[in-house]
Amino acid sequence: MTKQSLFRMTLAILLAALCAAGTVAAADLKIGAAEALSGPAGQYGQSIRNGFQLAADEINAAGGVKGNKVVLQVEDEQGKKEEAIDVFKKLIFQDKVLMLFGPTLSNSAQAADPIAQSAKVVVFGTSNTAEGITSIGDHVFRNSVTEADVLPVTLSVAAKNAKIKKVAVLYGNDDVFTKSGYDAFKKALDDLKIGVTTTETFAKGDVDFKAQLTKIKASNPDAIVLSALIAEGAPIMVQARQLGINLPFIGGNGMNSVKIFDLAKDKSDNLWVGSPWALSSQSKENQRFVASYKQKYQADPDQFAAQAYDAMHIAAQAIGKIKLSGNLEADRKALRDAMATVSWTGATGAFKFRRAMGADGKPAGYDAQQTAIVSVTRGGKYEIKR
Amino acid sequence: MEGFDNFWAVYSNLVLSIGINALLAISIWFTLSCGLLAMANAAFMGIGAYTAALLTMKAGASFTVALLGGIGAPLAVALIIGMPTLRLSGVYLAMATLGFGEVVRILILNAERWTGGALGLNGIPQLTQWWHVLASLVAVLLVLWRLRRSRVGRAFEAIKEDDVAAALMGIGVMSHKLLAFALGAGIAGLAGALNAHLTFFIGPAEYGFERGIDILTMAVLGGTGGLAGPVVGALVITLLPEFLRSFRNYRLMINGVILVLIVLFLPKGIWDPSRVRQWLKRSRRGMPDNTAGVR
Numbered sequence: 001m002t003k004q005s006l007f008r009m010t011l012a013i014l015l016a017a018l019c020a021a022g023t024v025a026a027a028d029l030k031i032g033a034a035e036a037l038s039g040p041a042g043q044y045g046q047s048i049r050n051g052f053q054l055a056a057d058e059i060n061a062a063g064g065v066k067g068n069k070v071v072l073q074v075e076d077e078q079g080k081k082e083e084a085i086d087v088f089k090k091l092i093f094q095d096k097v098l099m100l101f102g103p104t105l106s107n108s109a110q111a112a113d114p115i116a117q118s119a120k121v122v123v124f125g126t127s128n129t130a131e132g133i134t135s136i137g138d139h140v141f142r143n144s145v146t147e148a149d150v151l152p153v154t155l156s157v158a159a160k161n162a163k164i165k166k167v168a169v170l171y172g173n174d175d176v177f178t179k180s181g182y183d184a185f186k187k188a189l190d191d192l193k194i195g196v197t198t199t200e201t202f203a204k205g206d207v208d209f210k211a212q213l214t215k216i217k218a219s220n221p222d223a224i225v226l227s228a229l230i231a232e233g234a235p236i237m238v239q240a241r242q243l244g245i246n247l248p249f250i251g252g253n254g255m256n257s258v259k260i261f262d263l264a265k266d267k268s269d270n271l272w273v274g275s276p277w278a279l280s281s282q283s284k285e286n287q288r289f290v291a292s293y294k295q296k297y298q299a300d301p302d303q304f305a306a307q308a309y310d311a312m313h314i315a316a317q318a319i320g321k322i323k324l325s326g327n328l329e330a331d332r333k334a335l336r337d338a339m340a341t342v343s344w345t346g347a348t349g350a351f352k353f354r355r356a357m358g359a360d361g362k363p364a365g366y367d368a369q370q371t372a373i374v375s376v377t378r379g380g381k382y383e384i385k386r
Numbered sequence: 387m388e389g390f391d392n393f394w395a396v397y398s399n400l401v402l403s404i405g406i407n408a409l410l411a412i413s414i415w416f417t418l419s420c421g422l423l424a425m426a427n428a429a430f431m432g433i434g435a436y437t438a439a440l441l442t443m444k445a446g447a448s449f450t451v452a453l454l455g456g457i458g459a460p461l462a463v464a465l466i467i468g469m470p471t472l473r474l475s476g477v478y479l480a481m482a483t484l485g486f487g488e489v490v491r492i493l494i495l496n497a498e499r500w501t502g503g504a505l506g507l508n509g510i511p512q513l514t515q516w517w518h519v520l521a522s523l524v525a526v527l528l529v530l531w532r533l534r535r536s537r538v539g540r541a542f543e544a545i546k547e548d549d550v551a552a553a554l555m556g557i558g559v560m561s562h563k564l565l566a567f568a569l570g571a572g573i574a575g576l577a578g579a580l581n582a583h584l585t586f587f588i589g590p591a592e593y594g595f596e597r598g599i600d601i602l603t604m605a606v607l608g609g610t611g612g613l614a615g616p617v618v619g620a621l622v623i624t625l626l627p628e629f630l631r632s633f634r635n636y637r638l639m640i641n642g643v644i645l646v647l648i649v650l651f652l653p654k655g656i657w658d659p660s661r662v663r664q665w666l667k668r669s670r671r672g673m674p675d676n677t678a679g680v681r
Contacts, residue, residue: 037635038635038637038638075631076631076634076637081585081587081592082399082403082585083627085399085585086397086399086400086403086628089395089396089397089398089399090396092395093392093395093396094392094396107506107587107589107591110506110508110509110586110587111585111586111587114512114586130505131505132508132509136509173495173496173503173504174492174495174504174590175504176504176505176506176589176591178504179503179504179505180505359509
């Protein structure tokens with residue numbers, strides 16, 4: 001058995017080496033991406049891959065980066081931390097990519113980004129919104145806007161438009177997204193001096209929320225702040241309306257999905273969400289992105305695709321600024337320094353990087369500096385509000 | 387040598403994962419070899435991982451202390467919950483231990499001040515070296531190999547075959563079951579502690595039902611007949627998806643098909659000495675039989 005597996009392992013390595021040798025020409029810019037193409041986070045990963053591919057095709061069609069073709073290598077990390085580490089190692093040490101995108105989930109990023117950091121390779125997250133990802137080190141970048149940046153904007157716009165003085169809070173306490181969303185909401189509510197009448201929780205997979213909603217109704221708030229994923233968030237909205245609670249809902253990132261219109265149908269009105277990107281945003285960059293995405297994939301893009309699309313363009317800008325020496329280590333270092341200085345206007349609007357602080361108080365990686373777009377649902381559509 | 391360095395840079399995590407998974411598979415194999423279908427190993431792994439990670443991160447303990455804590459904490463918990471639950475048998479024990487696993491997961495979720503809740507523990511120092519994993523695996527295998535040939539090992543075997551008969555022969559059924567359960571928990575905890583210090587991050591979702599099934603699959607697929615079974619199972623389950631990476635979108639499907647085929651054709655697991663012997667015998671006898679048919 002051991003002999004056979006050893007043989008197979010060598011065979012696999014030989015094969016991989018052959019494949020690698022076949023695709024690399026002198027002027028190819030090899031960019032790796034580790035995304036969750038399968039598993040529970042698969043739908044996000046696939047959107048992200050589409051976004052990357054679309055941008056890479058555009059860049060190559062326009063003659064590449066200073067004549068060099070972008071070669072995108074996307075590997076599946078299944079949304080698991082061990083897989084993410086394996087894929088990062090493979091892309092960095094075996095495929096020798098110039099830089100990395102991914103991974104899809106924040107948890108995987110916590111596990112895999114230190115690998116890239118210690119190998120001194122730029123790792124660029126397009127969907128990691130949890131706190132502390134960029135404090136891992138100075139090679140960690142992201143263009144995903146964190147909830148800590150989005151939610152204060154969502155709250156203040158909603159409070160101004162709907163005259164909200166006090167809110168009830170409802171969140172899922174067993175999920176990374178919804179829990180970190182709640183933490184960000186709590187901080188934003190404190191900062192904006194909006195009172196909280198009651199705080200209720202639920203768990204993933206719950207289907208009946210009437211107990212929490214009845215309590216919330218009794219506490220008489222002006223609005224309900226909801227940090228939930230769409231699977232629980234949609235039934236929460238439906239059940240609230242059934243109980244006669246016609247208050248506005250203010251949702252976190254998890255509620256920002258067009259699926260709400262399918263799931264909550266006529267009960268989907270009056271949900272306020274903030275996002276760095278909106279399908280209906282009228283900027284010419286976004287219009288072009290949406291049109292070409294629809295043409296290529298026969299579907300509407302989502303936020304994940306938009307951020308991946310922009311990330312690829314941002315990376316191309318950075319690569320365009322450096323002089324490739326052919327020495328991989330030197331090129332990776334030059335790319336890191338160039339990346340921090342990029343500013344770009346893409347589908348998600350004007351963008352630049354902002355230095356984040358590490359756990360030790362020293363400057364570490366780079367977060368996104370971007371303004372959120374706040375919209376409210378009306379009759380099965382998003383309306384952008386200011 | 388450069389070739390090896392490169393191989394290690396790419397695959398070190400995978401190789402160490404095999405070792406850790408092997409420990410996990412052994413931990414459940416151990417209770418299975420005593421006739422207990424206990425499904426709490428993922429939870430024990432979690433207890434070990436959190437204990438060890440908290441020891442190094444919050445208490446500043448050395449890695450040795452953390453590993454000992456990672457073994458000790460689940461072992462102690464196993465002794466406590468083992469006493470009532472091990473009176474159950476068969477699927478009822480599986481259900482009770484699954485329930486316990488869920489309790490642990492939710493406890494970790496809600497003990498936010500210590501465990502970080504759903505966000506998990508980040509920035510765990512990477513202290514696990516290859517020889518830690520190798521030494522742990524070798525030590526565990528050696529101990530269990532000796533144990534199987536000892537009085538205690540024979541007692542486990544007797545209990546597995548028939549616990550009433552074993553009790554009538556004068557074997558302390560309950561204490562032996564408890565021993566197997568607690569040792570299994572300790573091994574799972576060790577695996578958890580090693581894993582936590584390898585991957586920088588642990589979260590409560592990792593130690594749920596899915597992980598429990600993974601562990602059981604490794605042990606059952608490898609074969610429960612001998613000590614090599616769970617190691618082989620861990621090897622196959624960990625490596626198979628990597629070998630199939632080039633199939634891209636069809637990877638998990640092919641992975642599943644291969645596992646189903648193994649279970650169909652090797653119902654007692656991959657490592658099944660009696661079947662291998664049978665095959666050898668048949669092929670040796672096969673030749674003259676065939677010629678006889680021709681004649």
